[in-house]
Amino acid sequence: MNLQPLDDRVLVEPIDEEEKVGSLVIPDTAKEKPMMGIVKAIGYDFKLKQGKPLKELMKVGDKVLFGKYAGQEIKISGKKHLIIEREHLLAVVK
Amino acid sequence: MNLQPLDDRVLVEPIDEEEKVGSLVIPDTAKEKPMMGIVKAIGYDFKLKQGKPLKELMKVGDKVLFGKYAGQEIKISGKKHLIIEREHLLAVVK
Amino acid sequence: MNLQPLDDRVLVEPIDEEEKVGSLVIPDTAKEKPMMGIVKAIGYDFKLKQGKPLKELMKVGDKVLFGKYAGQEIKISGKKHLIIEREHLLAVVK
Amino acid sequence: MNLQPLDDRVLVEPIDEEEKVGSLVIPDTAKEKPMMGIVKAIGYDFKLKQGKPLKELMKVGDKVLFGKYAGQEIKISGKKHLIIEREHLLAVVK
Amino acid sequence: MNLQPLDDRVLVEPIDEEEKVGSLVIPDTAKEKPMMGIVKAIGYDFKLKQGKPLKELMKVGDKVLFGKYAGQEIKISGKKHLIIEREHLLAVVK
Amino acid sequence: MNLQPLDDRVLVEPIDEEEKVGSLVIPDTAKEKPMMGIVKAIGYDFKLKQGKPLKELMKVGDKVLFGKYAGQEIKISGKKHLIIEREHLLAVVK
Amino acid sequence: MNLQPLDDRVLVEPIDEEEKVGSLVIPDTAKEKPMMGIVKAIGYDFKLKQGKPLKELMKVGDKVLFGKYAGQEIKISGKKHLIIEREHLLAVVK
Numbered sequence: 001m002n003l004q005p006l007d008d009r010v011l012v013e014p015i016d017e018e019e020k021v022g023s024l025v026i027p028d029t030a031k032e033k034p035m036m037g038i039v040k041a042i043g044y045d046f047k048l049k050q051g052k053p054l055k056e057l058m059k060v061g062d063k064v065l066f067g068k069y070a071g072q073e074i075k076i077s078g079k080k081h082l083i084i085e086r087e088h089l090l091a092v093v094k
Numbered sequence: 095m096n097l098q099p100l101d102d103r104v105l106v107e108p109i110d111e112e113e114k115v116g117s118l119v120i121p122d123t124a125k126e127k128p129m130m131g132i133v134k135a136i137g138y139d140f141k142l143k144q145g146k147p148l149k150e151l152m153k154v155g156d157k158v159l160f161g162k163y164a165g166q167e168i169k170i171s172g173k174k175h176l177i178i179e180r181e182h183l184l185a186v187v188k
Numbered sequence: 189m190n191l192q193p194l195d196d197r198v199l200v201e202p203i204d205e206e207e208k209v210g211s212l213v214i215p216d217t218a219k220e221k222p223m224m225g226i227v228k229a230i231g232y233d234f235k236l237k238q239g240k241p242l243k244e245l246m247k248v249g250d251k252v253l254f255g256k257y258a259g260q261e262i263k264i265s266g267k268k269h270l271i272i273e274r275e276h277l278l279a280v281v282k
Numbered sequence: 283m284n285l286q287p288l289d290d291r292v293l294v295e296p297i298d299e300e301e302k303v304g305s306l307v308i309p310d311t312a313k314e315k316p317m318m319g320i321v322k323a324i325g326y327d328f329k330l331k332q333g334k335p336l337k338e339l340m341k342v343g344d345k346v347l348f349g350k351y352a353g354q355e356i357k358i359s360g361k362k363h364l365i366i367e368r369e370h371l372l373a374v375v376k
Numbered sequence: 377m378n379l380q381p382l383d384d385r386v387l388v389e390p391i392d393e394e395e396k397v398g399s400l401v402i403p404d405t406a407k408e409k410p411m412m413g414i415v416k417a418i419g420y421d422f423k424l425k426q427g428k429p430l431k432e433l434m435k436v437g438d439k440v441l442f443g444k445y446a447g448q449e450i451k452i453s454g455k456k457h458l459i460i461e462r463e464h465l466l467a468v469v470k
Numbered sequence: 471m472n473l474q475p476l477d478d479r480v481l482v483e484p485i486d487e488e489e490k491v492g493s494l495v496i497p498d499t500a501k502e503k504p505m506m507g508i509v510k511a512i513g514y515d516f517k518l519k520q521g522k523p524l525k526e527l528m529k530v531g532d533k534v535l536f537g538k539y540a541g542q543e544i545k546i547s548g549k550k551h552l553i554i555e556r557e558h559l560l561a562v563v564k
Numbered sequence: 565m566n567l568q569p570l571d572d573r574v575l576v577e578p579i580d581e582e583e584k585v586g587s588l589v590i591p592d593t594a595k596e597k598p599m600m601g602i603v604k605a606i607g608y609d610f611k612l613k614q615g616k617p618l619k620e621l622m623k624v625g626d627k628v629l630f631g632k633y634a635g636q637e638i639k640i641s642g643k644k645h646l647i648i649e650r651e652h653l654l655a656v657v658k
Contacts, residue, residue, distance in 0.1 A: 083184045166255065
């Protein structure tokens with residue numbers, strides 16, 4: 001099975017537990033705390049004019065931070081995934 | 095009978111029951127759960143500037159995911175169909 | 189009498205009764221059900237950048253689907269007509 | 283006295299009574315019924331990019347249809363006139 | 377003292393009493409009645425793309441019509457003036 | 471200490487008392503009365519397309535008028551300053 | 565650990581206490597008082613058309629002012645950080 005996100009969207013498998021990635025922690029106390037996930041598939045660029053294409057900014061397997069209410073939920077092989085629009089992706093963890 | 099969607103719209107026949115497409119499941123528990131359907135007709139691009147044309151991203155017969163409240167309902171030969179705007183199409187299932 | 193719609197508008201004579209056009213039916217049960225009508229006059233393109241001009245997408249006499257609350261009503265020779273903006277035209281029935 | 287409308291505006295003298303122009307009637311029953319008027323002066327184009335200039339679409343003396351709440355009212359020689367923005371002009375009656 | 381309006385703004389001295397300019401009258405009964413004033417200074421164009429520059433449309437001393445709630449009020453030599461944005465200027469009286 | 475405003479912003483030291491600059495007075499009675507201040511630093515242009523760059527319109531030391539609720543307040547050497555976006559600057563007093 | 569902000573965002577470590585940077589003070593009394601922080605990482609430009617790229621306006625280690633409710637909070641090595649969008653960055657302190 002293969003899912004190809006459309007128009008500036010990225011398929012992400014969220015990491016639910018409070019993860020430590022090196023020294024990075026997303027605190028539970030933050031009201032609008034961002035979430036972290038692993039990039040599973042990257043869509044084609046749609047609104048891109050001057051910036052970098054999505055595939056230059058991240059690749060499958062990268063960890064990304066995204067806004068708490070971002071994305072639409074689906075299940076793949078029993079695991080929760082999110083289809084997230086580029087504007088809700090905040091940063092790549094390297 | 096032939097229906098030609100206009101301006102970045104796609105005609106989709108939704109799949110109502112909870113479908114398993116390979117390992118993909120859209121969970122009932124998700125509040126804003128996306129829906130799945132089969133592409134029946136593809137409109138002409140209207141707002142396209144830098145992205146790919148609709149017809150490069152999908153073809154008739156492809157399965158697509160779309161937002162729950164997307165589209166306008168019509169019936170063709172007794173079967174429910176939706177005319178959906180591109181911005182509400184989330185991903186192509188391949 | 190001749191009515192020339194302005195700026196991406198189309199003059200449409202709606203078909204009131206539940207029409208069967210081949211196998212197409214617009215169900216009464218759909219909350220935001222689209223309506224069908226016959227194109228009577230086509231305006232000049234105004235916002236067009238990359239898409240097709242209105243006159244390449246439809247011609248006078250074509251049947252079109254449009255959103256339920258689209259258009260402004262006038263009467264021509266006693267028959268109800270609507271002046272509809274392009275963005276509310278959903279599909280051409282062929 | 284001469285009034286030069288600015289930036290995509292048109293000066294229109296509305297026709298108040300229910301006019302028959304050939305076979306065209308604007309019904310009183312329509313909630314958002316458009317109104318009809320005579321073009322008295324045409325402004326310079328401001329937002330025009332791909333469409334036709336105002337002066338190619340209409341000329342002084344033409345009858346036009348416009349939205350019910352369109353325009354700002356002034357009086358010229360005791361007669362009510364409206365300064366109407368292009369986006370509220372629906373069609374030219376020919 | 378000299379006031380240079382910025383970015384598509386015009387300095388206007390409003391004419392308070394109900395003025396007759398030739399045969400033009402702004403009726404008191406109009407709810408959103410436009411007002412009239414004399415152009416005192418003209419700003420530099422900012423958003424202009426296809427239209428005419430402000431200084432081609434009007435010159436200092438011209439009478440202009442503008443929307444009732446347009447502009448920000450200041451006093452110059454004891455006289456009320458308004459700094460008005462171009463989008464609220466309706467017409468030049470010639 | 472040096473403060474470089476970003477993206478079409480200007481650093482302004484407001485003049486609190488009712489100043490007379492030549493014959494210019496901002497009346498207390500005006501509800502949305504503009505305020506006056508002295509330009510202290512000018513940011514780089516960001517959205518500029520056709521207009522004049524900020525640094526051609528004003529220079530450090532100029533007096534400017536701006537909307538009453540414009541800007542974000544900071545203190546420099548004990549004196550109130552505002553960081554104001556270009557769209558809220560109304561005029562340069564010369 | 566390395567965090568690469570996306571699309572016009574900047575990673576900032578806020579300075580919580582009322583800092584004096586030379587003579588600059590952000591007063592507690594201001595309702596919408598801006599905050600100060602140290603730039604830790606700079607994203608790639610996304611919407612940039614005519615302005616300066618983020619990396620020409622600031623560099624890692626610079627102090628910046630930003631709006632009070634700007635940014636999304638994360639913790640790095642136990643220290644609060646914010647991922648802030650360019651539009652909420654007000655000025656660079658030099």
